Amino acid sequence: MSQYQTMLAAEWEALLNAAVDAIVVIDEDGRIITFNRSAERMFGYGAADVLGRDVAILMPETDGSQHEGYLQRYLSTREPRVIGIGREVEGVRRDGVKFPIALSIGESNSDRGRHFVGIIRDLTAQREQEQRARSLESRLAHAGRVNLMGEMAAGIAHEINQPLSAIATYAQAAKRLLQRNPIDAGKLAEVCHKIDEQALRAGQVIEDLRRFLRKQEVDARALDINALIEDVRLLTEADSRAQAIPIRFEYGSGLPRVRADAGGLQQVVLNLTRNAVDAMANLPSKDRGIDVRTRIGSAGRVEVAVSDHGHGVSAELGATIFHPFVSTKKDGLGVGLAVSQSIVQSCGGALSYRNNPDGGATFVVSLPPINEVELIQ
Ligand SMILES: Nc1ncnc2c1ncn2[C@@H]1O[C@H](COP(=O)(O)OP(=O)(O)OP(=O)(O)O)[C@@H](O)[C@H]1O
Numbered sequence: 558m559s560q561y562q563t564m565l566a567a568e569w570e571a572l573l574n575a576a577v578d579a580i581v582v583i584d585e586d587g588r589i590i591t592f593n594r595s596a597e598r599m600f601g602y603g604a605a606d607v608l609g610r611d612v613a614i615l616m617p618e619t620d621g622s623q624h625e626g627y628l629q630r631y632l633s634t635r636e637p638r639v640i641g642i643g644r645e646v647e648g649v650r651r652d653g654v655k656f657p658i659a660l661s662i663g664e665s666n667s668d669r670g671r672h673f674v675g676i677i678r679d680l681t682a683q684r685e686q687e688q689r690a691r692s693l694e695s696r697l698a699h700a701g702r703v704n705l706m707g708e709m710a711a712g713i714a715h716e717i718n719q720p721l722s723a724i725a726t727y728a729q730a731a732k733r734l735l736q737r738n739p740i741d742a743g744k745l746a747e748v749c750h751k752i753d754e755q756a757l758r759a760g761q762v763i764e765d766l767r768r769f770l771r772k773q774e775v776d777a778r779a780l781d782i783n784a785l786i787e788d789v790r791l792l793t794e795a796d797s798r799a800q801a802i803p804i805r806f807e808y809g810s811g812l813p814r815v816r817a818d819a820g821g822l823q824q825v826v827l828n829l830t831r832n833a834v835d836a837m838a839n840l841p842s843k844d845r846g847i848d849v850r851t852r853i854g855s856a857g858r859v860e861v862a863v864s865d866h867g868h869g870v871s872a873e874l875g876a877t878i879f880h881p882f883v884s885t886k887k888d889g890l891g892v893g894l895a896v897s898q899s900i901v902q903s904c905g906g907a908l909s910y911r912n913n914p915d916g917g918a919t920f921v922v923s924l925p926p927i928n929e930v931e932l933i934q
Pocket residue numbers: 701704705828832833836865867868869870871874878879883884885886888889890891892893894895917918
């Protein structure tokens with residue numbers, strides 16, 4: 558071997574052992590011929606333990622037993638499944654514990670035969686972090702939902718109580734009508750009809766509430782934002798009416814559909830209207846009410862704007878209002894906007910706000926329209 562080649566071999570060795578990723582080289586028969594330091598650390602074997610052994614020992618049993626077949630199939634068909642593509646699979650440590658890995662494979666062909674070089678990254682830490690973020694997010698979302706319903710309970714209870722007491726009054730009237738002689742059937746029918754109407758109204762509020770809490774699975778491929786808001790209109794009205802704040806809805810026409818989680822977006826609308834109610838609750842300006850509007854915004858995006866005439870967002874708060882647990886309210890958890898932002902972002906949209914020139918704040922949800930061509934496919 559020439560001096561030049563020896564140098565290269567030494568450099569190759571240094572390179573191998575300096576690599577953060579595990580590097581495992583196998584021959585055509587799947588036998589391990591190189592196992593670098595990171596591979597030793599990652600899998601818990603010394604190089605001497607594994608050299609010459611089948612690479613299947615680094616894989617879960619099912620993958621390991623199929624590996625030989627994969628390798629042979631590739632050698633005869635040359636159809637790559639992993640080679641040059643890379644994929645996420647599982648590795649097995651010496652102690653038998655499985656762990657997630659990102660695997661990319663390269664191929665070399667020389668006079669020493671055909672070899673496969675596997676570069677392996679341990680994804681354990683990344684997966685744990687993703688898991689933690691997901692569980693935190695869902696805990697936050699749950700806390701936000703329960704809190705929101707708790708705050709809205711007074712309005713909803715009132716909304717159900719009203720038709721219930723009307724029903725009681727009409728029932729008394731019906732009893733009195735029955736005591737008369739002769740019974741006025743026409744009047745009695747009228748009273749029964751009124752009882753029916755009121756029962757339907759109370760039922761509607763309960764149905765809306767139930768649907769919202771169930772987080773209904775509407776076809777998320779094509780959502781009509783106006784219909785989605787209309788479904789929670791009674792709830793928002795109940796909430797704002799309890800504080801004597803008028804709320805108006807103005808639906809833009811010809812809006813493209815959006816791809817989104819319906820229950821999530823309804824929660825966003827409720828969070829924003831709830832905040833608007835809170836911001837106006839004790840102000841004389843509350844007569845000016847809340848406006849919920851939908852329209853087509855820039856770049857064909859679908860926008861939902863909730864405007865109030867409350868105290869507005871103070872400049873010091875700035876963008877921190879979207880951080881979890883930031884609240885200026887005595888009983889606020891400070892999760893409403895954090896949860897709303899993460900829901901909107903998960904639909905590819907954005908949530909922003911501005912203070913209105915004539916007082917109060919406007920929060921805008923902006924969602925990308927569905928590409929209808931994509932839908933047809
Ligand atoms: N429409 C608004 N007008 C003025 N300030 C607002 C408005 N909406 C939100 N804020 C400010 O942003 C803060 C954070 O809002 P967020 O909805 O995240 O939490 P919260 O309403 O305080 O509590 P939670 O929603 O968890 O019950 C509020 O405490 C308030 O200071």
